[in-house]
Amino acid sequence: MEIITIEKKKKGLEVLSNKEDGKLQTHMNACVHCGLCANSCVYYNAMPEARFIPATKVELVSSIYRRYQTFSGKFFPSLVGARSLDDEAANEMVDLLFGACTLCGRCVTHCSIGVDISYVVKKGREMLSAMDMIPETLQSTIDAALESGNNMSIPKEEFVETLEWLEEDLQFEVNDDEAKIHLDEEGKDILYTLNPREPKFFPLSISAMAKVFHAAKESWTLSTKMYDITNYAYYSGNYKEAAVITQRLYDEVERLGAKSCVLAECGHGSRAFRWEGPNYLKKTYPFDVFTSVELLASYIREGRLKVDPAKITQKVSLHDPCNLARSGGIWKEQRYILNACVSDFVEMTPHGNDNICCGGGGGQLAMSEYNDRRMAIGKIKADQIKASGAEIIATPCHNCVDQLTQLNVTYKLGIKIMTLGEIVADAIVLENEESN
Amino acid sequence: MLWYHWLATLSAVICLSSCIIHTFKVIRAGKPKDYAKPSGDVSASVRYSFTGAMHPAKKESAYMHLPTYIGGLLYHMGTFLSLFLLILLSLGLYPSGILTYILVAVFSVTAVSGLAILLKRISSSQLRALSNPDDYLSNILVSLFQLATVALLLSQDFVAVYYVSASLLLLYIPLGKLKHLVYFFAARYHLGIFFGSRNVWPSKQS
Numbered sequence: 001m002e003i004i005t006i007e008k009k010k011k012g013l014e015v016l017s018n019k020e021d022g023k024l025q026t027h028m029n030a031c032v033h034c035g036l037c038a039n040s041c042v043y044y045n046a047m048p049e050a051r052f053i054p055a056t057k058v059e060l061v062s063s064i065y066r067r068y069q070t071f072s073g074k075f076f077p078s079l080v081g082a083r084s085l086d087d088e089a090a091n092e093m094v095d096l097l098f099g100a101c102t103l104c105g106r107c108v109t110h111c112s113i114g115v116d117i118s119y120v121v122k123k124g125r126e127m128l129s130a131m132d133m134i135p136e137t138l139q140s141t142i143d144a145a146l147e148s149g150n151n152m153s154i155p156k157e158e159f160v161e162t163l164e165w166l167e168e169d170l171q172f173e174v175n176d177d178e179a180k181i182h183l184d185e186e187g188k189d190i191l192y193t194l195n196p197r198e199p200k201f202f203p204l205s206i207s208a209m210a211k212v213f214h215a216a217k218e219s220w221t222l223s224t225k226m227y228d229i230t231n232y233a234y235y236s237g238n239y240k241e242a243a244v245i246t247q248r249l250y251d252e253v254e255r256l257g258a259k260s261c262v263l264a265e266c267g268h269g270s271r272a273f274r275w276e277g278p279n280y281l282k283k284t285y286p287f288d289v290f291t292s293v294e295l296l297a298s299y300i301r302e303g304r305l306k307v308d309p310a311k312i313t314q315k316v317s318l319h320d321p322c323n324l325a326r327s328g329g330i331w332k333e334q335r336y337i338l339n340a341c342v343s344d345f346v347e348m349t350p351h352g353n354d355n356i357c358c359g360g361g362g363g364q365l366a367m368s369e370y371n372d373r374r375m376a377i378g379k380i381k382a383d384q385i386k387a388s389g390a391e392i393i394a395t396p397c398h399n400c401v402d403q404l405t406q407l408n409v410t411y412k413l414g415i416k417i418m419t420l421g422e423i424v425a426d427a428i429v430l431e432n433e434e435s436n
Numbered sequence: 437m438l439w440y441h442w443l444a445t446l447s448a449v450i451c452l453s454s455c456i457i458h459t460f461k462v463i464r465a466g467k468p469k470d471y472a473k474p475s476g477d478v479s480a481s482v483r484y485s486f487t488g489a490m491h492p493a494k495k496e497s498a499y500m501h502l503p504t505y506i507g508g509l510l511y512h513m514g515t516f517l518s519l520f521l522l523i524l525l526s527l528g529l530y531p532s533g534i535l536t537y538i539l540v541a542v543f544s545v546t547a548v549s550g551l552a553i554l555l556k557r558i559s560s561s562q563l564r565a566l567s568n569p570d571d572y573l574s575n576i577l578v579s580l581f582q583l584a585t586v587a588l589l590l591s592q593d594f595v596a597v598y599y600v601s602a603s604l605l606l607l608y609i610p611l612g613k614l615k616h617l618v619y620f621f622a623a624r625y626h627l628g629i630f631f632g633s634r635n636v637w638p639s640k641q642s
Contacts, residue, residue: 023626037497116623278472
């Protein structure tokens with residue numbers, strides 16, 4: 001058990017002491033311990049123990065808030081269940097707030113009161129971050145991003161080489177020697193970002209988007225300096241580090257003079273840059289920010305891309321990333337894309353804003369010490385996929401792709417997992433194809 | 437005025453002042469400034485947060501737990517109605533005739549609903565693990581007040597018991613979880629802002 005010093009404790013408690021934050025005061029005082037959120041949590045549903053009830057996780061943080069910030073907690077702690085921040089509490093917080101929550105937010109919409117449970121869990125993580133208690137596995141991913149510019153520590157030369165052979169592949173595929181993957185070009189309409197998993201493990205998803213951009217005649221570029229859309233500091237609760245990562249991408253959009261920044265298929269990265277990033281930096285972006293999902297839908301809607309659903313005849317279902325749908329408001333676009341690009345699209349139950357988390361969110365994929373729990377909660381998604389009868393699962397998030405890939409092996413699902421960019425790229429009818 | 441009238445009046449003043457302070461504090465603190473460009477209608481989302489998003493069909497906490505949900509709903513209705521009745525009775529406005537019996541029936545049902553919820557908390561090991569003394573005491577005080585209301589409606593002999601139970605409840609509201617009387621509304625408001633700025637609410641999903 002990690003021992004917390006008085007200094008660390010003080011730093012942790014400072015997170016809860018902001019008297020000017022009405023949202024903090026509200027959500028720390030609102031839970032009534034009804035426990036009805038239990039069945040909305042993948043952890044509880046997979047492992048029905050009291051400690052996995054979302055309200056228990058809220059209570060871990062709010063009981064400490066009560067102890068130090070409320071009259072009754074200061075004078076009658078036993079009566080109101082106010083708890084001191086000690087070694088036991090802090091270690092329990094690490095285990096449950098980092099190791100038993102994907103921040104999917106499903107419990108939030110189903111809470112009988114309206115407690116923003118994810119917000120409270122993130123406050124708890126912020127406390128742990130202030131106390132230097134972020135799991136090392138998660139912190140190492142953040143350190144890699146801070147030190148190398150991307151969370152996979154891919155050297156620039158390796159990245160450029162990968163893109164060069166992808167460009168050759170692209171030219172071959174679209175039968176056009178002029179097809180390009182633009183690098184570091186200034187004044188383009190779009191600066192496109194990547195999840196570093198793409199150049200490292202899934203280069204075909206870069207080719208897919210390059211093909212889409214080529215077919216749509218888009219003015220775009222990638223940066224070789226800062227292309228990483230991920231921001232694991234959003235998960236750790238260290239918002240100073242999150243701000244550094246956000247600032248780098250912000251600076252790159254400005255340096256290259258791009259009109260807009262398009263976020264790759266990465267749920268948490270999209271959320272961290274689009275919704276949380278301006279608050280880390282305390283400024284509104286002067287450029288447009290939107291997701292590749294919105295962009296793909298607009299290409300099809302505006303006729304910039306011609307797609308043929310007959311090209312993908314397998315049964316396809318969709319996994320909505322929590323950060324994109326439930327916490328990002330993007331759920332129609334991916335359906336529009338799939339209805340246009342595949343001939344047999346089926347929904348899972350439930351889906352959209354109410355979708356069930358795959359288990360890969362909240363930084364879980366980076367924290368190997370919780371792998372067993374992650375695979376256990378993933379069974380719910382695996383069962384959902386089986387019930388859909390789909391042969392292909394599309395998902396616009398690389399963390400979800402990773403988790404679904406592991407679920408595919410563990411639960412023998414026999415499915416193919418694709419990003420939306422890959423689906424669209426497969427369904428594209430190129431101009432030279434039409435003329436043939 | 438008798439001693440229990442004074443007690444209840446003093447308790448009401450303390451309760452009301454504390455609730456106003458809580459409300460004032462949370463309003464003064466306001467909402468955190470959001471620098472992200474909103475993509476939805478925040479006002480519509482806040483309205484939805486208090487209406488459509490509260491529909492039992494939208495919440496697993498309601499439709500997966502219907503007996504508890506209905507019990508909770510009745511219990512809360514009984515609480516508000518009994519507090520309203522306390523004001524009327526304090527002003528000397530007593531119900532009469534059939535209305536008295538209707539109120540007795542209503543408060544009997546709502547008090548039993550509260551006690552059923554208490555029983556559930558006591559009997560479920562998982563809920564016990566989640567609970568602290570405040571959870572039990574809050575329920576007991578509210579249920580007791582509703583039962584005292586029934587007793588008073590049936591017999592004036594219980595007038596002292598009624599005002600004492602009302603006083604205990606009023607004094608306790610600002611201390612424990614019963615202050616969700618204030619924070620429930622604030623939580624729905626903040627949730628409406630969060631989901632509205634991101635165009636998640638009002639829900640357009642079929």
